[in-house]
Amino acid sequence: MAPSPLQQVITELTPLLGERITVNDAIREQHAHGEGWMRAAMPGAVAFAASTAEVSAIVARCHAHRVPVVAFGAGTSVEGHVTPPPGALSLDLSRMTDIIAVNADDLDCRVEAGVTRQALNAQLRDMGLFFPVDPGGEATIGGMCATRASGTAAVRYGTMRENVLGLRAVMADGRVVDTGGRVRKSATGYDLTGLLVGSEGTLGIITEVQLRLHGIPETLAAAVCQFPTLEAAVATAVTIIQAGVPIGRLELMDEVQMHASIRYSRLEGYQDLPTLFLEFQGSPASVREQVALVEEIVTDNAGLGFTWSENSEERTRLWKARHAAYWATLGLRPGHYGLATDAIVPISALGELMLGVREDIRRSGLCAPMLGHVGDGNFHTLILVPPEDGGYERALELDRAIVRRALALGGSCSGEHGIGMGKIEFMEAEHGAPALDVMRAIKHALDPLGILNPGKMLPPVLS
Template sequence: MGERITVNASVREQHSHGEGSGLIGMPDLVAFAETTEEVSKLVALAHARHLPVVAFGTGTSLEGHVSAIEGGLTIDLSRMDRILEVNPEDMDCRIEAGVVRSKLNEYLRDQGLFMPIDPGADASIGGMCATRASGTNAVRYGTIRDNVLGLTVVMADGRVIKTGGRVRKSATGYDLTRLFIGSEGTLGIITEIQLKLHGIPEAISGATCQFESMAAAVQTVIEVMQAGIPIARIELLDESQMEACIAYSKLTGFEVLPSLFFEFHGTQAGVREQAEVAESIALDNGGRAFAWATDPEERNKLWKARHDAYWAARAMRPTYGAFVTDTIVPVSKLTEAVLGVKAAIVDAGLLAPMVGHVGDGNFHTVILVPPEDGGQERAWTLDRKIVEIGLSLGGSCSGEHGVGRGKRDFLVREHGEETIEVMRMVKAALDPSGILNPGKLLPDRVGQN
């Protein structure tokens, strides 16, 4: 594969970062792998030379996961995009790591199946596994962790192992599949995934509801979840994000107010019942009557606007930088968290629209970074404040973006030093030379650079 290994400066620059802000590291060379065997050979060569190795999918991660901060070799897996096997009767499939969500669902559509994990960006599914991604459908279908049956992984010395299988449960051995899910390329490189699939629902209905205050919108979320409604998606957009989406996505019929986007899946009768209960709760909290989006084209436009929220926010201040942070709290603490973050944004004097998959307590803030001196520091300070609010309420520093380089400093606070030390022991056992995605995920020991 010599012609697919390059030291070209522009290619190396493209692979030096994801979508996150300021987290850049240039690899010394980039290889475009096309098979698990090629990845194995590349990693074995890197292991023999103590060369750092970073796996790269579509580059949509936000916390510096794919930056080659110690140089070395970046292995681009985007050409490993084959759908290897679909088993409709068992509702599972086997794919290569470079397959993106949209391609898989397009392939599955005629078989009445879909893969519901939808992180917004059209990420590679291997990257979604590496970062333990979730997204808008997680409240009903779980995260990627809940939908992976098994993996093919290239270890730090080039050996290839398979974890899990096709069965829905097993009581044999360590659960290595979930060890690699969320390991961010620090324990091995995922090259194939065995995925659960789901049936396309008989009926899908979308709705929006606007509120005079964020508190009322969040209270609606809490009560909907406590009522046990099996809602598929429930998204919160604050007034700043709605202003951005109205302008960018040409949404009509909306005011610049905090809003909830709902989607209901199931039978015709089930969807109707779910929607009626959710609307009743919203009205009790002062929400406007639901605006329905039952036509697929209209519903897709609505969710396209939601998925374009980042670009809509960027368009509000075209000369500004931006980075997205996230936190997650227990649903009962959601009001306190959201209102605390809103107050922190005001105190920082920054524009930072909020949007989130609030059905599971997770929300994001798009911090727009002023170009003047000190703007980056003010934005980072706000980012840290947002995470502190989440942690103080029993939450996590990241509900779905992962840790990468950007959130390592919070891991000891969240998990405790002894727990992190066990993670370091696992890393040392599986990657004794420390070549796999070095400087990511695990914080340095105190006094260590």
């Protein structure tokens, strides 16, 4: 029997990669899924690349044999992004961990795609610099580019879209391209960096990234405030943004999420009530000014006890609890799994959306705490999917209701997690058929054989 296309790729790449290309079951299983609820499927093989040249060789062989390639960073994406189609090669970039250059004078750096944000920040700390984009998981910079990730600091520093200056990427035929550069702006050519950021491994494999850096603020202060109602908490968040306070972080947890987090992260002294977590950054005088303004807004909205502190231990404890919220929620219903939504709307519509969603949750009878980056107009519900028959359908119905509401308010189905497989069904409603046609034309031009992460992002054309 003739060897399969994947077998041919393995044979041709083994002299280059040795044991770094493997069909080992345990390794394939690790690459069968990301986080979250989407079904898993094992790749036919996994290759671990150590350089751009190796990525290029791997992709060129896959192109020659029409083998699908799925880039894999840390596998923390939640919409089935890394789940491979049958006979695919999972291309793992997590061993490309060089921090190639840090240019402190220009506030930028160049890293390989497998560097994690935590590893980068550990290296930058002593230089007084940091990289602000902080999705909850221990994600890689390459994966964060590919999903156009953001996190708690986006309200002040923006998302990967604003913080990536340029890239090196391997295209579907193995060609290596450099996009963007080190300058803060450029008026030349199509924005290939912007095209690849957020492309979820469907247009090219990112191997190096040029990032913007920021100076660690002189003063950081954290504040917490609880509210009698969700309305009051959301109104406070919206007013803070509308008042132009340069807030560092602005997160909300509803009372169900607080119930989970108080127990999971041992947050003593708080009640099961809607809560805002805030961070202020700047000079000591500017922080005090921001705190005073926010305290006034909180009081106007019947906030219960506004406390703030510059103590770094307290700050770390609170933000650790925020980042652990996903795991805290899963602990509420052992045996259930989590379906995370991340709808976003213009900030003025946030209250209407969250109150409508609360009604949807109540009607569904499901447990689904709400939390999120409300300073951006973005929030999550982590729908706990009951394991019994029909549980998944009920969760999906709630998910769809949330997206319908967000779209009707001029929003988007995903502020940060991306499309993968899980949100493909919303693409046409959000973008419209003509825009999807343009996206398909771009995909076809850059990857005519459709080998790069097929089945993700773009809905199939039904004949």
